[in-house]
Amino acid sequence: MLELRLVQGSLLKKVLEAIKELVNDANFDCSATGFSLQAMDSSHVALVALLLRSDGFEHYRCDRNISMGMNLNNVSKMLRCAGNDDIITIKADDGSDTVTFMFESPTQDRIADFEMKLMDIDSEHLGIPEAEYHAIVRMPSADFARICKDLASIGDTVVISVTKEGVKFSTRGDIGTANIVLRQNTSVDKPEEATVIEMNEPVSLTFALRYMNSFTRATPLSNTVTISLSSELPVVVEYKIAEMGYIRSGPHTEVLIVLLYCKN
Amino acid sequence: MLELRLVQGSLLKKVLEAIKELVNDANFDCSATGFSLQAMDSSHVALVALLLRSDGFEHYRCDRNISMGMNLNNVSKMLRCAGNDDIITIKADDGSDTVTFMFESPTQDRIADFEMKLMDIDSEHLGIPEAEYHAIVRMPSADFARICKDLASIGDTVVISVTKEGVKFSTRGDIGTANIVLRQNTSVDKPEEATVIEMNEPVSLTFALRYMNSFTRATPLSNTVTISLSSELPVVVEYKIAEMGYIRSGPHTEVLIVLLYCKN
Amino acid sequence: MLELRLVQGSLLKKVLEAIKELVNDANFDCSATGFSLQAMDSSHVALVALLLRSDGFEHYRCDRNISMGMNLNNVSKMLRCAGNDDIITIKADDGSDTVTFMFESPTQDRIADFEMKLMDIDSEHLGIPEAEYHAIVRMPSADFARICKDLASIGDTVVISVTKEGVKFSTRGDIGTANIVLRQNTSVDKPEEATVIEMNEPVSLTFALRYMNSFTRATPLSNTVTISLSSELPVVVEYKIAEMGYIRSGPHTEVLIVLLYCKN
Numbered sequence: 001m002l003e004l005r006l007v008q009g010s011l012l013k014k015v016l017e018a019i020k021e022l023v024n025d026a027n028f029d030c031s032a033t034g035f036s037l038q039a040m041d042s043s044h045v046a047l048v049a050l051l052l053r054s055d056g057f058e059h060y061r062c063d064r065n066i067s068m069g070m071n072l073n074n075v076s077k078m079l080r081c082a083g084n085d086d087i088i089t090i091k092a093d094d095g096s097d098t099v100t101f102m103f104e105s106p107t108q109d110r111i112a113d114f115e116m117k118l119m120d121i122d123s124e125h126l127g128i129p130e131a132e133y134h135a136i137v138r139m140p141s142a143d144f145a146r147i148c149k150d151l152a153s154i155g156d157t158v159v160i161s162v163t164k165e166g167v168k169f170s171t172r173g174d175i176g177t178a179n180i181v182l183r184q185n186t187s188v189d190k191p192e193e194a195t196v197i198e199m200n201e202p203v204s205l206t207f208a209l210r211y212m213n214s215f216t217r218a219t220p221l222s223n224t225v226t227i228s229l230s231s232e233l234p235v236v237v238e239y240k241i242a243e244m245g246y247i248r249s250g251p252h253t254e255v256l257i258v259l260l261y262c263k264n
Numbered sequence: 265m266l267e268l269r270l271v272q273g274s275l276l277k278k279v280l281e282a283i284k285e286l287v288n289d290a291n292f293d294c295s296a297t298g299f300s301l302q303a304m305d306s307s308h309v310a311l312v313a314l315l316l317r318s319d320g321f322e323h324y325r326c327d328r329n330i331s332m333g334m335n336l337n338n339v340s341k342m343l344r345c346a347g348n349d350d351i352i353t354i355k356a357d358d359g360s361d362t363v364t365f366m367f368e369s370p371t372q373d374r375i376a377d378f379e380m381k382l383m384d385i386d387s388e389h390l391g392i393p394e395a396e397y398h399a400i401v402r403m404p405s406a407d408f409a410r411i412c413k414d415l416a417s418i419g420d421t422v423v424i425s426v427t428k429e430g431v432k433f434s435t436r437g438d439i440g441t442a443n444i445v446l447r448q449n450t451s452v453d454k455p456e457e458a459t460v461i462e463m464n465e466p467v468s469l470t471f472a473l474r475y476m477n478s479f480t481r482a483t484p485l486s487n488t489v490t491i492s493l494s495s496e497l498p499v500v501v502e503y504k505i506a507e508m509g510y511i512r513s514g515p516h517t518e519v520l521i522v523l524l525y526c527k528n
Numbered sequence: 529m530l531e532l533r534l535v536q537g538s539l540l541k542k543v544l545e546a547i548k549e550l551v552n553d554a555n556f557d558c559s560a561t562g563f564s565l566q567a568m569d570s571s572h573v574a575l576v577a578l579l580l581r582s583d584g585f586e587h588y589r590c591d592r593n594i595s596m597g598m599n600l601n602n603v604s605k606m607l608r609c610a611g612n613d614d615i616i617t618i619k620a621d622d623g624s625d626t627v628t629f630m631f632e633s634p635t636q637d638r639i640a641d642f643e644m645k646l647m648d649i650d651s652e653h654l655g656i657p658e659a660e661y662h663a664i665v666r667m668p669s670a671d672f673a674r675i676c677k678d679l680a681s682i683g684d685t686v687v688i689s690v691t692k693e694g695v696k697f698s699t700r701g702d703i704g705t706a707n708i709v710l711r712q713n714t715s716v717d718k719p720e721e722a723t724v725i726e727m728n729e730p731v732s733l734t735f736a737l738r739y740m741n742s743f744t745r746a747t748p749l750s751n752t753v754t755i756s757l758s759s760e761l762p763v764v765v766e767y768k769i770a771e772m773g774y775i776r777s778g779p780h781t782e783v784l785i786v787l788l789y790c791k792n
Binding site for chain 3: 335338341342344345362371372373374375376377378379380381
Binding site for chain 2: 071077080081107109111113
């Protein structure tokens with residue numbers, strides 16, 4: 001039996017909005033660690049990895065590991081029916097081929113339940129290598145989203161170059177060229193407004209803006225984004241959330257990680 | 265001669281927005297009682313009944329009963345030209361085949377008049393029976409609108425069931441099933457936030473969500489909606505307005521009623 | 529060498545949004561006086577004349593007169609990448625066939641540059657006659673925009689008539705007729721809310737609402753619009769800006785004029 005109660009239900013809504021463009025069908029895996037998903041987009045260029053740690057749930061019961069295949073568009077349709085303040089409970093009986101999402105309004109006057117058939121989905125489990133990256137850029141997620149959107153109006157690909165001067169995003173299209181340079185900036189009022197560049201060696205990599213713009217759909221999940229770059233590895237675009245409304249305490253500061261992974 | 269002066273002109277704008285989706289052409293009937301409309305939608309499933317009592321007008325002159333046929337889409341186009349604070353006057357001369365809508369800005373610096381040709385429309389007058397209903401649900405109109413919108417993303421029809429536990433809205437579609445349960449709730453800060461259920465006997469009826477969603481276009485007119493259900497009668501979805509900006513006093517507390525009436 | 533630094537970069541964004549619908553390609557002319565543009569729309573009915581006086585720039589260096597042909601849609605795409613608080617610098621080297629737009633964020637942490645190829649555009653220079661007009665109406669630009677939008681839902685042309693009573697905007701369409709009358713009104717809280725009518729002789733002229741609605745795209749540039757009417761001359765619709773963020777002083781109170789000019 002599975003029963004996961006998430007006080008900050010709006011988080012799950014945002015997660016689905018973030019990933020449903022990239023992935024159509026995927027298995028949600030439930031274990032003692034947490035509620036997770038790993039899936040490639042249909043063109044096998046990007047990998048979405050998501051983990052909501054069990055710590056982040058008010059109540060987390062998962063008697064045995066279970067993998068539940070769902071169409072993310074349908075899950076998103078159901079979650080859109082949840083109010084932003086609703087408590088969401090995910091329930092599944094052992095051996096059942098359905099999953100139930102239950103939404104409770106804060107005052108308990110409105111209780112909604114949505115039952116959905118599960119699907120069988122073949123999934124290849126791709127490990128994301130623990131690796132040393134040439135450069136890691138942490139910046140406000142809204143700034144990264146704005147840059148990707150702006151450059152997409154000029155060209156199709158972005159070159160991300162990290163030097164000791166800063167990080168440069170460049171594109172080229174029919175109407176001209178564009179370069180946006182951000183300098184390291186840590187003297188800000190709030191830590192999430194900082195742009196922090198850790199560089200082991202200079203790196204310059206090219207990516208499709210279409211994918212970067214899909215990734216930025218996760219912007220509402222976190223104030224900051226971390227971009228890890230290496231010439232030998234896919235880029236990792238990471239949105240971490242430190243708070244899920246109900247955190248019991250524990251060794252992890254982040255309870256949700258959305259990791260987007262794109263081949264160069 | 266007809267001359268009706270409505271201080272709260274935005275009300276007439278909202279009324280037209282509410283009903284123009286359901287009804288294309290209709291007769292506005294003017295008598296000593298008030299300004300009214302009764303019309304069926306083109307598929308003869310829903311009935312719209314509207315009454316703006318004469319009490320609600322600052323000035324109400326209607327020398328003899330008159331029926332004015334109008335295309336509601338055209339009326340809506342003209343009313344969209346009125347500012348939200350404008351005073352609206354409806355004028356028609358005896359025997360004339362036109363009606364004039366006059367909009368005055370509160371400071372009188374801007375006066376607009378729109379003249380429109382009247383149409384001949386055959387209208388069957390359908391009485392709405394004064395009847396005993398099995399159950400009457402009064403709830404915040406925004407909640408009802410949200411439920412109808414949410415369920416329409418899952419299925420095509422809604423089953424509304426009233427029991428002593430509360431009112432349940434259910435649907436079923438390709439992606440699964442959904443149930444939303446509201447309990448009676450009268451311990452709220454403002455009376456219009458209450459959900460009040462009057463039940464004589466349990467009732468469970470099925471309606472097309474398409475119509476329910478058309479009805480909810482009247483949501484801006486009133487904070488509450490009243491749904492009257494009986495297994496032998498069409499459902500009545502009622503939006504009442506107690507204030508029209510200028511009320512002289514009188515026996516009626518409501519001066520505007522939009523009544524939507526849908527066969528099961 | 530050309531280098532123009534504009535502290536209030538959002539102004540340039542608004543200018544492009546205002547004129548890019550009317551004119552596809554145009555020459556920006558740069559001289560000691562300022563940064564200007566004069567172009568006809570493709571159907572040769574409307575003339576756009578724009579002048580940003582050199583006074584309005586923080587830094588204005590223009591070694592010799594230069595005419596730079598640009599596709600306004602492409603310029604607009606680039607300017608949309610500038611933040612609303614960004615400082616914009618326009619740069620061109622002598623003899624170069626490119627222009628560079630540079631955007632600096634207020635804190636200098638983000639610097640973007642966009643390079644665009646220039647085009648060769650034949651331009652006829654049309655003088656706008658200094659003339660005596662029958663009537664000049666100055667009114668809030670938002671009111672003028674609202675009137676043009678409202679009337680366009682009824683008819684295709686507007687008759688603007690000025691008499692000593694006020695200014696009347698009229699249209700006629702399939703669904704009826706509409707008249708909007710504004711009276712002179714100078715007893716307002718803020719001078720930009722006034723409607724001021726200077727009339728030498730009554731005038732009544734007809735214009736295509738499509739053009740008037742294109743002109744009103746300049747509304748965000750100025751709180752007031754001035755409409756100059758004469759039966760022998762094209763109408764002049766003028767949006768003036770007194771402030772560009774950085775004004776050194778000088779004989780002119782307006783530093784930006786967008787002038788729209790429409791044949792009757």
